[in-house]
Amino acid sequence: MSLKTxxxxxxxxxxxxxxxxxxxxLRLDELKELSLNKSSSDLENQYEFLSYVVCKNPLCNYDxxxxxYIYEYPENTIKSAEITSTK
Known part of the structure; x- marks a missing residue:
């Protein structure tokens, strides 16, 4: 893993x-490296994350x-980040 946490x-x-x-x-401390994609001579890494927050609505406070996913390209640079699921 090359992305610094x-x-x-x-x-x-x-x-x-x-x-x-x-x-x-969000402060993401633990990332799981999923793939290493070669794009010409450079590398793009994909990392999966799982995190928890509490709803800021004082009447809800739902966990x-x-x-x-976090995508890294070039090395130690976040290309993009996306949330794929909320429960």
Whole structure:
């Protein structure tokens, strides 16, 4: 793994329970490397993450599970980040 952790990244997250939407600054400490894609002579890495946040709506406070991916290209640079699932 070449991407240095922890990673701080902002995501706009909607609570699956109350649908309250808010910006969260996630600190990702553990990443699982999934693939190494060769693009010409450079490498692109894909990492999976699992994180948890609490809904910021004081009437809800639901524990939200977040799953997603971080893409690294070039080395030690986040190309993109996406959340693929919220529960």
């Amino acid at each position: 922890p990673i701080n990244h902002n995501f706009n997250i909607t609570c699956p329970k109350c649908e309250h939407s808010c910006l969260y600054d 939200i599970e977040l799953k997603g």
